[in-house]
Amino acid sequence: MNISAEHLKILDVMSRLSIDRASRALSKTLKTGAKISFSKCYVAEIGAVTEKMNESTDEMAGVMVGFKGNVGCKLLFMIPMHGVFILTDLYLRQPSGTTKTYDECSESVMQELGNVLAAHICNSLVSNFDATLTPLPPVVHNDYAGVMFSNLIMEQAMMDDKLVLIDTKFEICKTELACYLFLVPDVASFDKLIDAIGVYS
Amino acid sequence: MANLPQNIITVGVGELKITRSPGVLKTLLGSCIGIVLHDPLNKIGGLLHIMLPKRNSEDAKITKYADTGLPYIVSQMVSNAGASRSALYAKIFGGAKMFETNGKMMNIGEANEFEVRRILKEAGIRITASKTGGTKGYNIIFDTETGKVTCRIFGEPEEVY
Numbered sequence: 001m002n003i004s005a006e007h008l009k010i011l012d013v014m015s016r017l018s019i020d021r022a023s024r025a026l027s028k029t030l031k032t033g034a035k036i037s038f039s040k041c042y043v044a045e046i047g048a049v050t051e052k053m054n055e056s057t058d059e060m061a062g063v064m065v066g067f068k069g070n071v072g073c074k075l076l077f078m079i080p081m082h083g084v085f086i087l088t089d090l091y092l093r094q095p096s097g098t099t100k101t102y103d104e105c106s107e108s109v110m111q112e113l114g115n116v117l118a119a120h121i122c123n124s125l126v127s128n129f130d131a132t133l134t135p136l137p138p139v140v141h142n143d144y145a146g147v148m149f150s151n152l153i154m155e156q157a158m159m160d161d162k163l164v165l166i167d168t169k170f171e172i173c174k175t176e177l178a179c180y181l182f183l184v185p186d187v188a189s190f191d192k193l194i195d196a197i198g199v200y201s
Numbered sequence: 202m203a204n205l206p207q208n209i210i211t212v213g214v215g216e217l218k219i220t221r222s223p224g225v226l227k228t229l230l231g232s233c234i235g236i237v238l239h240d241p242l243n244k245i246g247g248l249l250h251i252m253l254p255k256r257n258s259e260d261a262k263i264t265k266y267a268d269t270g271l272p273y274i275v276s277q278m279v280s281n282a283g284a285s286r287s288a289l290y291a292k293i294f295g296g297a298k299m300f301e302t303n304g305k306m307m308n309i310g311e312a313n314e315f316e317v318r319r320i321l322k323e324a325g326i327r328i329t330a331s332k333t334g335g336t337k338g339y340n341i342i343f344d345t346e347t348g349k350v351t352c353r354i355f356g357e358p359e360e361v362y
Contacts, residue, residue, distance in 0.1 A: 046213070046215060047213040047215050047216040047262070048213060049213070050213035050214035050215075050216075051211050051212065051213030051216060052211075052213075053213075053229075054211050054213060054227070054228050054229045055211045057229070057340050059355065064300070139300050141300060142355070142356070143231075143337055143338045143355045144229050144338045144355055146338075147229050147230070147231040147299075147338030147339075147355070150214050150231050150233065151231050151232075151299045153214075154231075154252075154299075157215070157252060157265075158253060158257075161261065161262045161265070
C-alpha cells in the first residue's frame with residue numbers, strides 16, 4: 001500500500017465532509033439526531049483489523065453499497081439486530097416498540113437507509129471534488145459483524161495486505177443505539193481525485 | 202460453550218495462530234476457510250484462516266493462501282511448537298457463498314475448500330470433520346485440550362465437531 005501522509009489527511013477531510021452530510025441526511029430521515037461519535041481514516045493491516053472485528057460475535061444487520069464511476073468505493077452500514085426495530089419505528093414514525101420482528105418491512109428500511117447514506121456521500125464527493133460516481137443498489141445482510149466486515153474488504157484484501165479504512169460510529173439520539181459505517185475507498189482512484197483538485201504529492 | 206478457559210485467542214483474516222492446552226482459538230468465517238490442526242498427544246492446536254486458494258504475488262502474506270499457508274502451519278506446528286507430525290489431524294470450516302456489493306454471489310469458498318482438501322490429502326493429513334458451504338457466516342471455537350470445535354452458523358444452533 002503506497003499512500004503518503006498528506007494524501008491520507010486529504011482523504012480524511014474528504015470523508016469527514018461526506019460523512020457529515022450523510023449523518024445530517026440520516027437525522028432528517030429518522031427525525032432524530034444521528035451524532036457522529038467517532039470518525040477516523042487510517043491505513044489498516046487486514047489481519048489486525050479483522051482480528052479485532054472477529055473478537056465480537058454480535059449478530060448484526062447491515063447494508064452494503066458499491067459505487068460505480070471514476071472513484072471506487074464500498075460502504076457498509078451496520079447495526080445490532082435489535083437496532084433494526086428501533087430504526088424501523090423511527091423511519092415509519094411509529095411509536096417505539098411497534099416493530100417486534102425482522103421482516104420485509106424492516107429489511108426495506110435498512111435498504112433505504114443504505115440508499116440515503118450512499119446518495120449523500122456520493123453527492124458530497126461529486127459536488128465538492130468533481131467525482132463522477134453513482135451508488136449501486138444496496139444489498140442487505142444479516143450476519144456476524146466480522147463476517148460482514150470481511151465480505152466488505154474481500155476485494156481489497158485479495159490484492160493487498162493493507163487497506164485504507166474510514167471508520168465511523170453514529171449514536172442515534174434518544175436511543176441507546178450505536179451504528180457503524182465503514183467506507184473502503186479504492187486508493188488508486190482517490191489519488192486521481194486528489195490530483196484533480198490540485199494537490200500533488 | 203461451557204467450562205472454557207479464559208485464554209481465547211482470536212484469529213483474523215489471513216492469519217495463523219498456534220497455541221497449546223489450555224489455549225482456545227476462535228475465528229469468524231465467510232467465504233474463507235478455517236483449518237484447524239490438532240496434535241492430541243501434545244495438546245497443541247493451530248488455526249489457519251485462509252482467504253484464497255493460490256498465492257498470486259511473491260510479496261503477499263503466505264498465511265492468506267491455501268497453497269502456501271498449509272505447508273507453513275504444518276512446519277510451524279512441528280518445528281516451532283513441538284507437535285508430532287504423524288499425530289496431526291485436521292478439521293475444516295467455512296467456504297460460504299457470500300454476497301458482493303453488486304448483488305451477485307461470490308463463489309470463492311468452493312475453490313478454497315477444493316484446494317485445502319487437495320493439499321491436506323497430499324500431505325497425508327486426515328480430515329476428521331468438516332462443515333462447509335451455505336450462505337451465512339461461521340463462528341468457530343477450537344479447544345486445544347480436547348480438539349473439539351464448536352461451530353455456530355449464523356441463525357442456526359451450535360454444533361460440536
